[in-house]
Amino acid sequence: METKLLQEREDLFDHFVASRPTGDVLQTTKWGRLKVASGWDYWPLAVMDKGQIQAAALILTKNLPVGGKAGYSPRGPLFTSPEALETLLAAGSEFLKEQRALVWKMDPPLPDGDPVWRECVRRLGLRFIDTGPDFGGVQPRYVMTLDLNSSPDTLLKNMKSKTRYNIRYAQRKGVQVVKVRERQLLNVFYCLLQETAARDRFTIRPLEYYEAMWDQLMENGLAQLFLAYHEGLPLAGAICFRLPHRVWYVYGASSNERRNLQASHLLQWEMIRWAKGLGCRVYDFRGVSGDLSEANPLYGLYRFKEGFGAKLETYVGEFDLPIRQGGYVLWRGGLAVHNRIRTWRTRPGSR
Numbered sequence: 001m002e003t004k005l006l007q008e009r010e011d012l013f014d015h016f017v018a019s020r021p022t023g024d025v026l027q028t029t030k031w032g033r034l035k036v037a038s039g040w041d042y043w044p045l046a047v048m049d050k051g052q053i054q055a056a057a058l059i060l061t062k063n064l065p066v067g068g069k070a071g072y073s074p075r076g077p078l079f080t081s082p083e084a085l086e087t088l089l090a091a092g093s094e095f096l097k098e099q100r101a102l103v104w105k106m107d108p109p110l111p112d113g114d115p116v117w118r119e120c121v122r123r124l125g126l127r128f129i130d131t132g133p134d135f136g137g138v139q140p141r142y143v144m145t146l147d148l149n150s151s152p153d154t155l156l157k158n159m160k161s162k163t164r165y166n167i168r169y170a171q172r173k174g175v176q177v178v179k180v181r182e183r184q185l186l187n188v189f190y191c192l193l194q195e196t197a198a199r200d201r202f203t204i205r206p207l208e209y210y211e212a213m214w215d216q217l218m219e220n221g222l223a224q225l226f227l228a229y230h231e232g233l234p235l236a237g238a239i240c241f242r243l244p245h246r247v248w249y250v251y252g253a254s255s256n257e258r259r260n261l262q263a264s265h266l267l268q269w270e271m272i273r274w275a276k277g278l279g280c281r282v283y284d285f286r287g288v289s290g291d292l293s294e295a296n297p298l299y300g301l302y303r304f305k306e307g308f309g310a311k312l313e314t315y316v317g318e319f320d321l322p323i324r325q326g327g328y329v330l331w332r333g334g335l336a337v338h339n340r341i342r343t344w345r346t347r348p349g350s351r
Contacts, residue, residue: 001054001084003091006044013044016053017078018243022109024075025222025241025248026139027058031074034216035060037209045095047079047088055084057092057106061099068327071096071104074139078108082116089124093323102327103320105129107139112314121319129318133290134298137318140287144302144310148276148283155272155309163265163307170228170266175235177270180225183214189225189237192253199256210239217241223250226271228263235263240271247275248284268308285310 006013010029017023025031032042040060047055057077061069071092079085089104096104106126110117120126131137148155156164180189190207197204217223222243228236235258239251249271254264275283285305289298292312302312322328 001047001049001087003045003047003087005095006046010044012053013046013056013058016046016056017058020078021245022075023078023243023245024109025217025243026074027056027076027078028222029058030216030220030222032058032060034212037212039063043095045088045092047084047091049084054081055079055088057088059092059096059104061096061101064102064331066327066331068324068331069096069099069101070331071099071101071323072138073104073106075109076106079116082120085116085120086124089120089321093321096323101323102331103322105138105318105320107137107141107318108316109143110316112316114316117316124321126319126321129320131318135287135289139318141315141317142288142290143313143315144285144288144305145313146272146283146285146308146310148272148281152273152276155276156269158309160307160309166262166265167269170262173230173261175228175230175261175263175266177226177228177267179274180227183211185227186210186214186225188227188234189239189253192234192237192255193251195255196253213239224274226267226274228267230258230261230263233257235259235261236267238267238271240275242275242278242280244278245280246282246284247271247278247280248286250286272308283310288312290314 014028014030017027029042029044032044035042040062043059043061045057045059046053055077057073060072060074064070077085077088079088092104108117121128131141133142150158186207190210193204213223218225223239223241226238226240227234234255236254238249238253241248241250249268252264272283285308288302288305289296292302293299
């Protein structure tokens with residue numbers, strides 16, 4: 001086996017990502033191109049055997065404030081065998097050493113306890129990063145997924161009665177969901193997103209980021225924007241990512257107006273139907289908290305997604321492969337201090 005950077009064969013790299021059961025849009029070169037505008041470089045690294053890819057990782061690299069770089073493979077790496085995985089990680093480590101990187105971070109969507117991954121962690125010295133039960137990681141460790149291998153009627157039947165009622169109520173009241181084909185309608189979605197961010201107190205990226213997403217992902221069939229309207233008024237919107245086997249619900253937004261019409265429930269149902277119509281096997285609602293107690297402030301998110309019949313999956317989590325040991329230790333120490341300060345500043349009563 002040999003390793004190659006497939007910068008001249010991005011189509012081959014992306015085809016491998018799309019063909020793998022654990023393949024993710026975040027491992028495609030189109031995602032890498034999108035991240036260039038945010039200061040990242042991307043490197044499609046592959047392990048080849050007789051002209052066929054056996055393992056791959058899209059590696060994003062970015063300069064760190066402390067000097068050196070960080071490498072990150074969102075939802076990677078991908079592999080066909082333990083041998084291919086170890087070859088890939090060894091080659092990626094050498095490549096990142098040449099790039100002056102301190103760490104290679106990764107979070108593959110493998111089930112918790114996966115034996116191949118566990119053995120690789122042991123042999124190569126990857127470090128598990130405990131990000132807690134909520135959303136402390138770069139990508140969520142706890143996700144809700146809906147198996148689409150049933151008829152639409154059965155999918156509806158398997159939902160919570162309240163969810164099913166809300167979907168039908170929105171339909172009766174005349175809420176309409178459209179699959180957006182015009183780039184300028186990103187402005188409508190972005191206004192809804194700004195409204196949601198103000199209501200729920202979180203920060204969002206600038207409009208230009210979503211315009212770049214349209215150019216890199218939507219124009220290449222890897223993402224789709226949906227909007228829900230009532231009597232011409234936009235009430236909700238969402239962006240889904242897609243590969244042949246799976247659709248991910250990634251960004252959602254809703255208006256403060258006419259919330260009683262349950263537009264978000266109908267929006268989800270229409271995206272589920274769309275995913276099934278594409279032949280996808282899974283509709284991925286993405287992250288929830290791993291703490292499912294009703295006292296958790298994030299419990300409502302779990303309850304909403306569970307209402308559609310989705311089930312909780314737990315992934316192996318986030319791992320670091322140190323590239324330069326001394327620099328990595330210093331970086332982790334500085335990161336811990338930064339996180340403690342950020343936590344203190346956001347506590348009630350802090351200034």
